[in-house]
Amino acid sequence: MNQQVQSESPESAAPKMQISDEVMIQVIGMHKWYGEFHVLKDINLTVNKGERIVVCGPSGSGKSTMIRCINRLEEHQQGQIIVEGTELTSDLKHIEQIRKDVGMVFQHFNLFPHLTVLENLALAPIWVRKMPRKDAEEIGMKYLTRVKIPEQAKKYPGQLSGGQQQRVAIARSLCMSPRIMLFDEPTSALDPEMIKEVLDTMIELAEEGMTMICVTHEMGFAKTVANRVIFMDGGEIIEQNEPTEFFDNPQHERTQLFLSQILAH
Amino acid sequence: MESTQHYTPGTHPDLAPPPSTVGVRGWLVSNIFSSPLNIAVSLFILWLLYQIVPPFFHWAFFDAYWGTSRTDCPAEAGKRVGACWAFIDFWSRQLMYGRYPVAELWRINLSYVIFVISMVTLFIPKFRYKPWVGAFLLFIFPVICYYLYSGGSFGLPSIETPLWGGFSLTLVIAFTGIVASLPIGVVLALGRRSHMPIVKSLCVVFIEVVRGVPLITVLFMSSVMFPLFMPEGVNFDKLVRALVGVALFSAAYMAEAVRGGLQAIPRGQYEGAAAMGLGYWRMMILVILPQALKLVIPSIVSSFIGLFKDTTLVLIIGLFDFLGMAQLASTNPEWLGFSVEGYVFVAAGFWVCCFSMSRYSMALERKLETGHKR
Numbered sequence: 200m201n202q203q204v205q206s207e208s209p210e211s212a213a214p215k216m217q218i219s220d221e222v223m224i225q226v227i228g229m230h231k232w233y234g235e236f237h238v239l240k241d242i243n244l245t246v247n248k249g250e251r252i253v254v255c256g257p258s259g260s261g262k263s264t265m266i267r268c269i270n271r272l273e274e275h276q277q278g279q280i281i282v283e284g285t286e287l288t289s290d291l292k293h294i295e296q297i298r299k300d301v302g303m304v305f306q307h308f309n310l311f312p313h314l315t316v317l318e319n320l321a322l323a324p325i326w327v328r329k330m331p332r333k334d335a336e337e338i339g340m341k342y343l344t345r346v347k348i349p350e351q352a353k354k355y356p357g358q359l360s361g362g363q364q365q366r367v368a369i370a371r372s373l374c375m376s377p378r379i380m381l382f383d384e385p386t387s388a389l390d391p392e393m394i395k396e397v398l399d400t401m402i403e404l405a406e407e408g409m410t411m412i413c414v415t416h417e418m419g420f421a422k423t424v425a426n427r428v429i430f431m432d433g434g435e436i437i438e439q440n441e442p443t444e445f446f447d448n449p450q451h452e453r454t455q456l457f458l459s460q461i462l463a464h
Numbered sequence: 465m466e467s468t469q470h471y472t473p474g475t476h477p478d479l480a481p482p483p484s485t486v487g488v489r490g491w492l493v494s495n496i497f498s499s500p501l502n503i504a505v506s507l508f509i510l511w512l513l514y515q516i517v518p519p520f521f522h523w524a525f526f527d528a529y530w531g532t533s534r535t536d537c538p539a540e541a542g543k544r545v546g547a548c549w550a551f552i553d554f555w556s557r558q559l560m561y562g563r564y565p566v567a568e569l570w571r572i573n574l575s576y577v578i579f580v581i582s583m584v585t586l587f588i589p590k591f592r593y594k595p596w597v598g599a600f601l602l603f604i605f606p607v608i609c610y611y612l613y614s615g616g617s618f619g620l621p622s623i624e625t626p627l628w629g630g631f632s633l634t635l636v637i638a639f640t641g642i643v644a645s646l647p648i649g650v651v652l653a654l655g656r657r658s659h660m661p662i663v664k665s666l667c668v669v670f671i672e673v674v675r676g677v678p679l680i681t682v683l684f685m686s687s688v689m690f691p692l693f694m695p696e697g698v699n700f701d702k703l704v705r706a707l708v709g710v711a712l713f714s715a716a717y718m719a720e721a722v723r724g725g726l727q728a729i730p731r732g733q734y735e736g737a738a739a740m741g742l743g744y745w746r747m748m749i750l751v752i753l754p755q756a757l758k759l760v761i762p763s764i765v766s767s768f769i770g771l772f773k774d775t776t777l778v779l780i781i782g783l784f785d786f787l788g789m790a791q792l793a794s795t796n797p798e799w800l801g802f803s804v805e806g807y808v809f810v811a812a813g814f815w816v817c818c819f820s821m822s823r824y825s826m827a828l829e830r831k832l833e834t835g836h837k838r
Contacts, residue, residue: 272735291743298741309736313754313832322750323740375740 218426221248223379223410224269229278231261231268238264239275240434246379246412251405253421253442254414256431257457262414265431266381269412270301283378299327302372306384308364310356316343316367317352320374328375335374342370346400362393366400373404380404382413418461422446430454523547524808534798551802552809555793559809562629562784568621571612572632578605602643609636625703629784631813636703637710637775637785642768644711649718650757654748656723667719674716679774682709687781706778714771721763725756758832765825769818786810 224246231239239261246252254262267273269280271287271294280287282297311319320339324330330338343349346366348359356364365385372380382401386394398420405411405424415421421428422442429439430451438445438454446462449455471477484493496506527546529537530553537548552559561569582605585597613636616622628636655667674682686709687702694700729752737747757764776787784792790806793799 270739272739295741295743298739301739303739305732305736305739307730307732309732311733311736311751311755313758323742326746326750327741371740 218247218249222246223248223250223283224412225279225281226265226269227279227281229265229268229275229280231264231273231275231277238434239268242278242436244429244436246410248378248410249408250410250427251425252412252427252429253425254412254429254431255416255418255421255457256437260431261434262431263383266383266412266414269381270298270303272303295327299375300377301379301381302375302377303381303383304365304368304372304385306387308356308361308368308388310364310368310371312356315353315355316359319356319367320371323371323375338374339370342373343367345373345403346370347396360393361389362396365389365393365397369397369400369404378410380409380411382411382415384414384416386415386417416461418446430457432457537802547805547808548802549805551793551799551805554799555789558630558793559786559789560630561632562789563627564623564629564632565627568615568623571615571620575605575609575612578608606640606643625701626782628703630789631786633778633783634772634775634786637707637778638768638772640707641710641714641771641775644707645714645718645767645771646764648711648715650722650753652715652719653722653726656719657726671716671719674713675720679710679713680777680780682713683777683781685709702781703783706781706783710771710775710778713774714767717767717770718764721760721767722756724763725758725760726752728759729756758829761825761829761832765821769821772818772821773814786813 222245224244226242226244229239229242230237242265244265254266256262264273268275269282269287274289275287283300285293285297287293287297310316311322314322317336317339320343321332321335324335324338325332328335340349340352343352346369348363348366351359351363351367356367359367369385385401386397389397394417398417401411401413401420402424413420413425425442427439428442428445430437430445430449430453432453438449438451440448440450445454446458449458484490495502497503523546525546529544529546529548529550531537531550532553533550534554536550538544557566557569561572564572579601582597582601585591586594591597611617612620613628614623614625652667652671655663656671658664658667683706686705690705691699733751733755734747737751742750775785778785779788779791787810790810791803794801794803794806
């Protein structure tokens with residue numbers, strides 16, 4: 200079932216945000232293999248500041264793998280990935296520098312179950328940005344309030360619902376003040392009632408101008424928020440376009456097939 | 465039978481469950497007397513207990529001879545119907561402290577007092593200095609004990625390690641082994657999972673070699689062969705050699721227990737931590753190891769309990785721990801034939817210590833269980 204998401208200004212598909220010329224991410228001729236299996240083929244992608252990109256495609260098309268290469272959770276074997284001017288290689292310093300500025304939200308939340316929600320949020324600011332504990336906790340509470348669950352601060356992740364956990368995960372990434380956010384199927388593990396609360400949070404983020412790349416099946420979200428939709432299949436980028444064109448006028452037959460399948464009901 | 469009154473939908477009150485399914489009666493019905501086979505087994509076990517427990521209690525308590533000297537127990541073995549606890553009472557100082565000079569026993573007692581006070585502070589709920597107490601116990605306390613026990617400085621007379629013995633020696637070896645084996649084991653486990661080939665091979669070789677030999681062999685080799693490899697004149701104390709052997713032996717087992725825990729942590733935890741920019745050691749110490757160690761508390765505590773009992777093997781290199789002293793005492797010409805009392809007493813002592821460790825580990829697990837509180 201598709202989630203129909205209401206935005207503040209239903210008439211515009213790409214709301215208020217300015218997309219600047221500043222290039223945040225550049226992927227040039229990137230290839231990746233898992234052993235013999237060629238999983239990503241000649242990926243070329245440029246992401247400017249303020250863009251909201253939705254990546255869609257069938258299972259196994261490499262969409263998650265591609266965004267995981269951007270913060271080096273996966274390694275690419277050929278080609279270049281340049282994030283905010285820093286090239287991503289096996290140099291640990293570069294990797295850690297990039298990871299400070301690129302936040303990631305996972306399908307299965309990956310919250311730390313042995314820490315309270317507030318401790319989860321404050322962990323990275325304290326140990327990566329070297330903030331004093333008080334300041335880190337203040338920032339944590341600020342973002343926890345942003346995602347509308349400040350009363351959960353002292354609870355453990357296991358005591359929260361899925362939607363709340365994912366919002367904590369989003370807040371946790373935001374505490375590091377990232378300049379880019381990557382979302383890897385953030386709502387795929389959630390019940391339908393909880394999908395809306397997470398998507399609303401992501402829409403607010405988009406409206407505030409966060410550069411984001413979102414792998415998702417929520418096409419309503421794509422229509423509301425994205426300024427570019429990318430379709431991937433078999434490890435290649437098949438088609439990319441702005442949402443209305445993409446959904447109304449798919450060029451490639453594989454895109455047409457995919458859209459017919461997921462927009463069928 | 466129970467009445468099955470019908471209520472309109474939405475108004476059914478919460479009723480009490482049927483009596484035969486709850487409470488003591490319910491437990492008896494579902495566990496002990498649930499089927500003919502279970503009834504038969506229950507009766508058989510009750511019969512076994514009846515055969516074993518009352519005679520033991522008679523021997524150990526009701527017919528036992530209490531006292532403080534040899535004359536409190538009948539002289540001939542045939543005339544004795546109960547345990548002679550005078551044996552334990554007479555030798556209690558040696559069983560506790562070995563051959564440590566009586567005049568210096570206060571030093572060992574002082575260390576016990578310091579330890580107990582430190583442990584008590586750890587159990588106070590809101591005590592703010594717990595990390596400091598922990599650091600003190602792990603790093604400073606052993607040094608204090610070393611100087612207290614062996615003397616030779618601060619005006620204390622020197623006591624050579626062969627004189628150490630009894631339960632206090634068991635505690636020294638077990639405490640050192642436990643405190644040393646956990647961090648070394650963690651490092652070995654991390655090393656074994658490392659992607660660096662040399663580190664990984666070294667850890668694998670160490671773990672597999674040490675796990676492949678019995679502790680007796682390790683102790684024997686560390687005691688006899690180690691001095692052969694040392695340059696002339698360099699001589700490590702026998703107890704130190706035993707401590708190193710025990711610590712490294714236990715570390716190998718600890719490494720595998722910890723590695724099991726590390727493997728069980730979902731990849732998402734490693735990724736979530738890495739994606740936030742946490743480096744390898746920060747990720748391990750803040751995120752992965754707390755979860756992994758908590759997962760394998762049963763394995764780790766089993767390892768500690770095993771280590772605690774394995775300390776008895778130091779008899780092979782001429783150190784007399786708790787069990788060794790009991791055996792030594794029972795070979796005394798005046799006290800021949802009381803080895804059973806010795807063994808029973810030592811067994812009871814070990815059981816109390818090991819059971820306490822086991823209960824503590826369960827309490828620790830309950831306290832750390834934050835995952836499924838829904």
